[in-house]
Amino acid sequence: MNPSPSTIFGKAWLYCTVFLTGAAVMVIELLGTRLIAPFYGASLYVWTSLIAVTLIALALGYYLGGIWADRARSGLSLIIATAGLLTLIIPWLAGPVLLATDPFGLRLGSFISTLILFSPSLMMLGMVGPFAVKLSTSALANVGASTGSIYAVSTVGSVIGTLFLGFYLFPLIGSREIFMGLGIALLILAMVVAGIERKYLKSTTVMVPTTILMLMGFGLYPQIANSVQTEFSDIFQTRFERESLYGWVRVIDKPKENIRLLTADASTIGAASISHGENLLIYQKIVAQIPFLAPNIEKALLIGQGAGHMVMTLNKAGIVTDTLKIDPAIAEAANQYFRYIPTGQRIIGDARYEIRQLKGSYDLIILDVFTGGTEPTHLLTIEALAQLHGLLADHGILTLNFVSFLDNGQNAALASVSKTLAQVFPYQQVFISDPGENFNDFIFLATNHVINLNDDSIPFSNHTWLKQRLLDIDTTYGAILTDNLSNLELLQIRKSEHYRRMIVDSIGVNHFIR
Template sequence: MNRPPSNILGKGWLYCTVFLTGAAVMVIELLGTRLIAPFYGASLYVWTSLISVTLIALALGYYWGGVWADRARSGLSLIIAIAGLLTIIIPWLTGPVLLATDPLGLRLGSFVSTLILFSPSLIMLGMVGPFAVKLSTATLAKVGASTGSIYAVSTVGSVIGTLFLGFYLFPVVGSREIFIGLGIALLLLAIIVAYIEHRHLKSAATTIPTALLVVIGIGLYPQIANSNRAESNESFQTRFERESLYGWVRVIDKPKENIRLLTVDASTIGAASISHGENLLAYQKIVTLLPALAPEMKRALLIGQGAGHMAMTLKDYGIVTDTLEIDPAVAEASIKFFGFVPTGKTIIGDARYEIRQLKGPYDLIILDVFTGGSEPTHLLTVEALAQLRDLLTNQGILALNFVSFLDNGQNATLASVAKTLAQVFPHQQVFIADPDTDFNDFIFLATNHAMNLNDESFPDSHRTWLKQRLVNIDQSQGMTLTDNLSALERLQIRKSEHYRRMIIDLVGTNHFIR
């Protein structure tokens, strides 16, 4: 009579196995967004897709793993080997899958691409738990304790994997390299488990298939490691590339058009001419007019530094500008490739935290984080705007740039922005960067005092420019955005789709595939 596997081996090797595979699950889930985000953006929809796919895959894995465990004495090594091979080829498949799902749009495209890329390996990793429970259970009376122990250890592995990835590994190693390394680690784990199964469980049924998968995975490594690189294109050149915690930062030159772009994932946050370095983003021209609205302006805060053009423009008017940028890679690129020279403090961090540390007061605060990419919804709520208001002088101005459609002043998103600002500031005026285009940058100027554009002290050229771009927003179409409830991403779906298509048309889809 054969003794139960747990009596022969103990449970240590099983605990190590489920610990490591539990960590692998979270690594795949977290890193999945870094492969998808450059193409579809790091929006709520991408995160929702990845979490949903992870849960679906694990549910299927739990079920199929239980069925397999009831029918076979061994096979854990084969399961892990399949998971390893499926993981190592994820970077290889990313480009073709993203291109194939592109016509499906932002929400469905991100979900389907996530389902195709990550569910196979996650299903296999989900199968490990039930199989380990079967191997660890000596008697029916101990099945509860065995099951609880296995899934507890797996969960601890997931926690450790999450912390190790986020705090230590990802800041220094690229996402593609981590995926490939994880796949190889799973293949090596499969070899160890196969050895245990062969020597102690006296089962060699899965040894040869496992070894074959390991050989295939290792053999594919050179090709996978060099796959999915952006195709060479004479129309543009990549001058800088850095994968940060917050996105894929790139500086892209288009020499024939004399344009240099600063992008994060599929969002452009800076543009300048290559020859002279002058700013090419039309909406930022309003910065040259703001000092005339408040002649005593001396100190400013720029949230969303980007290429730093607005801060450098304010310097020409004798205004010292503190800059606040969440991404250190953006700050580095702005200095190296756009000639940004700080005039005030340079702060790296998330705005909601950092503004609580600032003392103020500021004569001008520019909130320029709502570009065409993902929406940092936590920075456009009543609570966030109230924090900014408290940093302003009595005659201070909050300038907020926002990308959307005009829709003859009936756009619900613009109405929501205006309505939210109205909860904090008694006065506001809205300007459109280009009066001839419906999809546009909109500049909201919010103050505690009324601004008179007819003031004779205001230069005629400035007055004309602003009046030509003054728009009326029907606030009745909007909702007040709060920390508790903000529908900004839902309201901006059409904008996100349109903007993403514009950027892809500008530099091509392959340029946003990891």
Template sequence: MKSNFSASLLNRIWLYCTVFLTGAAVMVVELLGTRLIAPFYGASLYVWTSLISVTLIALALGYYWGGIWADRTRSGLSFIIAAAGFLTLIIPWLTGPVLLATDSLGLRLGSFMSTLILFSPSLIMLGMVGPFAVKLSTSTLASVGASTGSIYAVSTVGSVIGTLFLGFYLFPLIGSREIFIGLGIALFILAMIVAVIERKYLKSTSALAPTTLLVIIGLALYPQIASSGKSESGDAFQTVFERESLYGWVRVIDQPQENMRLLTSDASTIGAASLSHGENLLTYQKIVTMIPALAPSMRNALLIGQGAGHMVATLKEFGIVTDTLEIDPAVAEAASEHFGFIPTGRRIIGDARYEVRQLKGSYDLIILDVFTGGSEPTHLLTVEAIAQLRDLLTDQGILALNFVAFYDNGRNPALASVAKTLTQVFPHQRVFISDPNENFNDFIFLATNHALDLNDDSIPQMQRAWLKDRLLAIDQSNGMILTDNLSNLELLQIRKSETYRRMIVDMVGTRHFIR
């Protein structure tokens, strides 16, 4: 009796350990999947939706097929884990070819198909582990419920621990490619341990040979997989800095022939300068030279979305001290090391919605420059978010917001929604277009509690002419008020996101955005 109890306990322990580790592996694959896809398709809602959907589809198939396999044989769990390890190991190897093959499908379908091809095979195999473990842990029909519940409870706990370990510890220290490779090898080790247990306790040897063969093949491919992510040389563009952070893949890319240096986060350009003199090449930021003329008493500013930091240097010329708020420490590092950024005020690293609540005092100018051509941080453009910024402004303060969109003769609902949302918080606003001759453009909104008179004689003639030539009237009738509860800004900006991404990828080359 005692011998049977000990054998049953040992059987449960190794099964629980197996489902715990494979449950953690599921979440690692799911969470890291975005870090391989985002540099190419952006870290948008559509990428996350694709990955979550593919994960659920793959697990459903894995549960179904795993149950069928378990009913037919008691051996094979080690091979399933080895197959999951092999399919996880080759993900970094396949990323480039798959992303290039799906590029023509567009943002939504392309991100979904690439996610399906890259991650569903390994997730299906990991999903098969649960039903197989249930079958092995069930000794009588009466214990099916308890066995099933305990197996899936332990697997879920593994998923939780895997999520916390990855997000809080592992990912900030190690790149996503390296973690995928390490996870594949870890699953190989687990598979070999399970194969030994199957042979010793289940008296099964049928899975040992194919499991071992799969592990040998995977390890033989390791050198080629490990080197597959290295940048190719001989390109007109040269990567001089790259850092993978929690928020994106930050790179500084030079094009000597065009005398240009770019600062990118995933597939978004957030800074540009000439290589020869370091002057700013982003034309929309010229508005910063005009704003001080609208409020001559301006002394301090807050820049949300630091980028390369050129606007800070411009404001310094007018005697304005600028605090910067940047979510990504890798962007701050790149700006200092490769764009000569020198802060004139406080340098804050963190998410704007949280950090703004911690700020004390008031500003004469707040610049919200986070709505570039890439993903839309929609939580920063709602009535509630704008109201938080308004509360930090002085009575004569100005909120400047840059927004990339299509003009469409003033009928773009995204532009209308931005204008309508600002109207809920500020009684006055002016809108300027960066380049009057282009439909796809940067639009600068100046929102205030007081009217801005562009005919004021105190404004230099050159600034007045520049502003008047670019002044727009936005019809707000087809816009919606964006709130924390409901914001369809990302949906309204799909065409913008796809156009901008195609423009950047065509300019720099697709391989520069493949991790």
């Protein structure tokens, strides 16, 4: 009987292999959202698709790996080499796959594209575990301990891979480069394992195909690395591009239309003229009216900085504005290409955490994070609004911008926002950005006191313009949004798909493919 490899040279190489492949699984899963998000957004549906596909692929890998392990003494290197090549070509296939799945819409499109792009490599990595168990088991009596040890080491590898990617690697290197680097690393690991199999298992059958796969990977690497080029044309010009922890931030010019856009993934969060830099977003013009609504507004907090136009508008009224933004790349783009100059404290971080650290009171708080395809729903709950209420002066105003459909006043998402605000603030008024359009920006003003737009003592700069946009919201169709239960993302799925289609039609689908 041939001796087990575990009795010849120990299990160290096997543990090292499952550790590294376990880390690779989590790297692919986490990076998957960064490859999909610029096209479909980083919504709950994208995360759900990726997690589901990962579990499906690993389940198939466990099953097929067990069958292969029972029928062959060697082949672990071939499995890893195949996983490496499939991982390496993911960035290469991303564009064609995303374009092909685009007609299926947000939910089905994100699931199918995720399934095509990531399940092959994840399935091959899932096959490593059962094969390693077979190699590490010298007797039936030891199968439990061997199985437990292999999967424990693999899980530790997944933990280390997650921490290394999130805390160190991803902030320094782009997602495409990490995918390609991981693919090459797996191919090199496969060759090392093939050498071990040849030496100790006397197996030469897998050396040739493993070598071929590695050569194919190294041969394709230059083409994959150069497969994405920044587009410059008479129609679109990409002026700024930065992949951050939270999204793919770009500044895109449309010279013929004299428009400069600030985008984060598939969301437009700022727009200005190229020639003069004036703000082109209509809803933000209402901000210019706010200083007339309450006396002695001196200090404001803006959550969701965008291109910084609202800060500049408030500055003209003598209002100092602290800004709170989760993505530093957006602040960098606003500074360089939209002439944004901070007037107050600039805070980088997640709003729910950072607002707990703030002290003092604000005369005005603007919550402007519900504009794009993906919405941070945790910022629009009773608990989140109560935190903001605690930062607001008695005479202050909370302003919230929300993009949705009017639907003749029967939109459940719009009604839910109004109903939730009413749980925290006794008074609110709602304005529509562009009367006559169903898809719109809706601006909520929530206060502790009544604002009477008919009060002649209020020196509006454009009284009629503001009153024409006043709305009455029927909250019958709405639900109260809480940290425990918020269905806002579900209520806004039609809005997300419509918004994304508008942006794609305006800029072109290729601008959202990494």
